[in-house]
Amino acid sequence: MSIDFHEEETLGKAYDHKLLKRLLKYARPYWWMILSSIILLLLITAFELAQPYLIKVAIDDHINGIYKPMVAYELGKAPIKGVIFQDKEYVREKDLKSTPTQLPRYQIIETKNAIYLIQGMIAKDQSYQVQVVHGKPTIISGDKTYPTTELSTEEFQRFRQQDIQSLYRIGGLFFILLLLSFILNYIQIYLLQYTGQKIIFQIRQEIFSHVQSLPLAFFDKNPVGRLVTRVTNDTEALNEMYTSVLVSLFKDFFILIGIMIVMLKMNVKLALLSFVSIPLIILTSFVYKRLARDAFRIVRTRLARINATLNENISGMRIVQIFHREKKQYEQFNVINSSHYQASIKELKTAAIFRPSMDFIYSISLAFLLWFGGKDVIAGVTEFGVLYAFIDYIRRFFQPINDLTEKYTIMQSAMASSERIFQLLDHKDTIPNPTQPKPIGQLMGKIEFDHVWFAYQDEDWVLKDVSFTIQPGEMVAFVGATGAGKSSIINLLGRFYDIQKGSIRIDGIDIRDMDKYELRKQIGIVLQDVFLFAGDIKSNIRLNRKDITDEEIKQVAHYVNADQFIEKLPNQYDEEVKERGSTLSQGQRQLLAFARTLAFNPAILILDEATANIDTATEQLIQDALNKIIHGRTTIVVAHRLSTIQHADKIIVLHKGRIREMGNHQELLSLKGLYYKLYQLQYKEDFQSNHMAM
Template sequence: MPINTFREDETTKEVIKIHTIKRLFRYMINYKKEVISVLLLMSIIVSVNIINPILIKIAIDNYIAFDNYNGLIRIGILAIIINLISMVCIKRRIIIMSKVSNEILLTIRQELYTHIQKLAFNFFDSRPVGKILARIIGDVNSLKDILNNSVITLIPDFITIIAVAIIMLLMNFRLALAALSMLPFLIFIMNYIQIKAHKRWQDFRNKNSNMNAFTHEDFSGMRVVQSFAAEGQTSDTFEKLLQEHKKSFISAFKLSNIFWPIVEVSWGVGTVLVFYFGVRLLGTGTITVGLLVAFTSYISMFWHPIMNLSNFYNQLITNLAGAERIFEIMDIEPDIKDVDEAKEMEQISGKVQFKKVSFEYEKNIKVLDDVSFTIEPGEAIALVGPTGAGKTTIINLISRFYDIQKGDILIDDVNIKEVTIESLRSQMGIMTQDTVLFSGTIKDNIRYGKLDATDEEIIQAAKSVYAHEFIENLEQGYDTEINERGVRLSVGQRQLIAFARTIISNPRILILDEATSSIDTKTERLVQKGIEALLEGRTSFVIAHRLSTIQKANRIFVVADGKIIEEGTHRKLLEIKGLYYNLYKAQV
C-alpha cells in the first residue's frame, strides 16, 4: 500500500464547496432554539442600527433646524435606551453562539475520533500518527470562527445589507445607485481571489500536517535521535519543514489579505460619489441636509456589513480546507465492519479453522497462500519461521484486524465475518512485543484488560506472571504513576505489566507474539510457569524466535513463504530435519 510520510503532501479530493458548507452547517440543526434566539437578538441589534440614522435625520431636520431642544432631548433619550438594549443583546448573542460553536466542535471531534477508531489497520499503516492528530486537533479547531460567525455575521449582515439598500433606494434613487456602483466590481474580484486562495490554504494545511507528522515521529524516537547524536540532522529537517510551512502561510495570507483593501476602496469610491452628487443636489432642493447626513450613515452601515461578510468569506475560504480534510476522513468506509445481520459470538470454546486462506496487504503480493489448518479447543500452537514469513499475519487474521481475500476463517465452526467484531475480540487476549502502556498508574494499566476488575483481581493477575514482587518494590506500588511509554520501567517490566493486563481479561483464545522477547532468562523461567497455567484450557497461538520457549507446544507450525511447510511436535520436527531442525540447531 502507498505510504504517506512527512516528506509528502497529502492528496485531498476535490469536492464542491457548497456541499462541504452545507454538511458543516448541518450540525446546527440540533441547536435550533439557540440559533433562533440569536437571530431574534440580532434582529433587535440590526433594527437599532437601522433606526439610528433615521433618528439623526429627524433630530437635524425637525428639531435642530427649528431650535426644538425639548424634542431633541426626547429623541436623544430614546436613542440611548434602544442602544443600551442593543448592547445587552450583543453580549447575550456572543455568549450563546460561543457555547453553540464550542459544543459543535466537541461533537465533530468526537465523531471524527470515534470513526478513526473503527478504521482498519491499513489506515494507520499508510500515514504517520502526526498527520492524523493534525486533523483531529488543528483542522477541527479551525472551524470555530466559521461556526460562530455564520449566525452572528452571515445572516444578520446579509439582512442589514438588503434592508439598508432598500432604505437608500427609497430615500434617493440616484444617490443609492452611486453608493452601490462598486458592488459588481467587488463581487467579481472576490470570486476570482477565493479560487486562488482556497488552493493555497489547502497547501498550507498539508504543510502543517507534514510538520506535525515529523514532530510526533521525532519526539517518539528521541532516544534513538540522542543515541546517534542526530539532533543536528533532525533540527535541519524541522527547519526545512518549518520554512515550507511559513512560505505556504505567507503565500495564502498575502492573497487573502487583498480582500480588505478592495472592500475599503469600493467603500471609499462609493462614499465619494455620494458626496459628489449629494452636494450638487443640495442646491436644487431635492434633498435636505438631514437626509444627506443620514444617507452617509447608511453608506457606512451598508459597507461595514460587506466588510464583515468579506472577512467571513475570507475565513470560510481559509478554513474550508480544514473541513474538507475532516470530512474526507469521515467518508472513509471502515474496511473491517460488522455485516448487516452480524450476531453476537457466543462464549468461545476455542476451535479455529483456516480453509484455503489467501491474503495480501498489497495487490498481487501474497503474504499467505492457500493456508489450511484446524486447531482443536485447548491446543497450544507455536508459529515459527523466518521474519516476514506470515506468522503475525495469521494471528492478525484470527482477530479480524484484516479481512482475507480468499478462503474462510472459522471459530467454533462459525465464520468470523458473521459475528460482531466486539464480541469476537472481547474473547481474545493479545500480547505483542511492542508493549504499549498508557499514562496513569500501574493499576490502571492492568485494569485496562478488565475495566471492572477489583484490586484483588489485579494483584492476582500480577502474581500469576511474577510481576507482583517488582511492583511492590516501587515507591508507590500499584499506584505508581507512569507515562505513556513507561520510561521509568525496564522493557521486561513493561512487558510483565502488559502480560498481567492480558491475563486479567480471561481470554478464550490467547495470542502471544514474541511476548517474552524482552524478558531476561531468569524472569522468563518464572513467567513460563504463569504462561503454562494461563494456557491450560485455552486455545493459544505463540510466536517465538527463541525456540526453547515453545518446546512444550502441542503442535508447531513452521511458516515460510506464506505457507505452512512443516507441522508437528518439537521432537517430530527435529526428526524430520527440515527448516525447524536447522533453526533449532542454529540457536543451540
C-alpha cells in the same frame, strides 16, 4: 521516512453547497438555538441601523430645526403644543399633519449680531440684509420686505426649549438602544458559541469513533499526525465557521438590505449614487474568491504534513538522538515547514489584495457622496443630517464587506477541513460486520486455517495456502525468519485484516460470520512492544472495564508476579504511568500486559515475541506468569527464542508464507530441517554469549 507518506491525498474540486449541506446536518438538532440567534441578530441589526437615523433626526429636526418654517395660531387653536410668543402659538410645519395655507408662516434667522423672527420664508441660497425702518429692524431680500421681530436671548431659548427636551429624549433612546444591543449581543454570542461547541463536540466524537472502527490497513497508509489534524485543527476550523461565519452571514445580509432600504427612503438620489460601487464590489469579490480557494487548500495540506512529521519525529526522538539524526531530521522538517511558509505567504498575498481594494472602493464612494451630497446641502436641497446619516451608513455598508476577507478565510479553511473530515468519515470499513452475525457465546478455542491465502497489497502474497488446526487448550508456537508470515496469522485471527482465499474458523464457525467485536473480546494479545496509556497502574490493567474491581486487579497482578514491583512503587496501584509507560522497564510493562490480559479472561491467548529482550531475572517471573495464564486456554505463541516453546504441543515452522514443518520440539529436531537449523544456530549463539559472559 518518506515525505510522500505525509502528503495529503489530492482531492477533486469541492462543491461548497454540497459540503455546506452536509455540515448543516450537524446543526439540525440545534435548529431552535440557531433560529434564536438569527432572530436576536435581526433585532440587533435593527437597533444598530436606528442609531444613525436618530442622529440624523437630532441634527435636522432639533439642532438645525429652529430655522425651519413655523405656523402661527391664535392662542388655544393650535392642534399641538407650540411656543407661545406675543399672543400667538408657534408650531413647526414638520410637526403638523397638514399645513394650513390660510395662516401666516414664520422663520427664525440668526445673524452675527442678533436673532430675528420674520414673517415669511427666505431660501438658503437667497441673500438678505437687515435695515432699521421707523425704528424697527426689517429684513429685505430682493424686492421683498419681511416684518421682523428681534428676539432676546431668553425669548430665543423659549423657542429652543422643545428642541432641548427632544434631544434629551433622543439621547435617552440612543442609550437604551446601545444597552439593548449590548445585552442581546451577549445573549446571541453565548448562545451561538454554546451551539458551536455542541456541534464540534458531536463531530469530534463521530471522527474518533469512526477512526477506532477502521481496519489496521487504514493506519498502515495514514500517518498519525494527519489523523490528529482531523480531530484538532480541522474540527476547530469548523467551529469557527459555525460560530463566526454561518449565523453572522445573516447579520451581514440584514445590515446590507436594511441600509439600502433606509437610504432609499431618506434620499433616492444619494442612495443610487452610493450603490454605483456595488458592481465593483461584486467583481472584486469574485476575483478574490477564485484566487483564494486554491491557496487555502494548499495551506491546509501543508499543515497536515507538518503535524504528521512532528508526530513521527517526537515519537521517534530516542532513535533520532541515538543515531545523531538531529541535523538530517531538521533539514527534512525545514523543507516541509518552508513549503507551508510559502503557501501561507501566497494566501496572505491573496488576502492582502482584497482589503485595500475594498478600502479604495469605499473611498471612491465616500468622495462621490461628499461631492454631490455636499453641493445639495449647500444648495438647501438636502439636509445636513441626511448627509451625515449617509456617510455613517456607507461606513456600515462596507464593514461586512471588509470583514469578508476574514470570513472568507474562515469559510475556505472550514471547506478545506470539511473536505478532509468527510473524506475520512467516508472511508468504509473494509472489514464489515455481518448483518446477522452468528452467536458465538463462550468460545472453546478450536482454530482452523483452511487453505488460507493472504496479501496486504494486491497479490503480493504473505501467506500461501496455509492450513492447520489447533485444538482447544493446546499451546501452538509459530517460528520462522522475519517476514515468514507469523504476525500476519495473528492479525488474521483477530480479523484485523480479511483473507483473500480460504477460510478461518473458530469452533467450526467462519470468523467472517462472527461479530468481530465479540470475537476480539475473547482473544487476548500480548505484544513484544507493550503499549501503556497515560494514567495509572489500575487504569492500564482495567482499560475502562468498570466491572473489573480493584480487588480483582490486585489478584491478577499477584497471579502474574506483577505485584512484586507494583507494591514497591510509592503509590502502588495508583502510581502514575507516563505516556507509553516510559517510566517503567520493558519487563515491568510486559508483566502489566499479562495482568491486563488475565483480567479480561480471554478464551484464546496470543503471545507475540512476549519474552524477547527481557533480562534473565524478569524472564523467570514472566515465564512463571506465562505458565499460569496459558492454563486452560488455547495459546498461540510467536517465538524468537526457541527455548521458550520447547514444551508447546505443536510447533509450526513458516518459510516465505508457507508451512514447511509441523510437530513438537523433538519431532522437528529429528527431521533435521528448518527448525533443526534454527535451533542449532540459536544454540551456538547462546553458547557463545554464555562463554563470553564467563
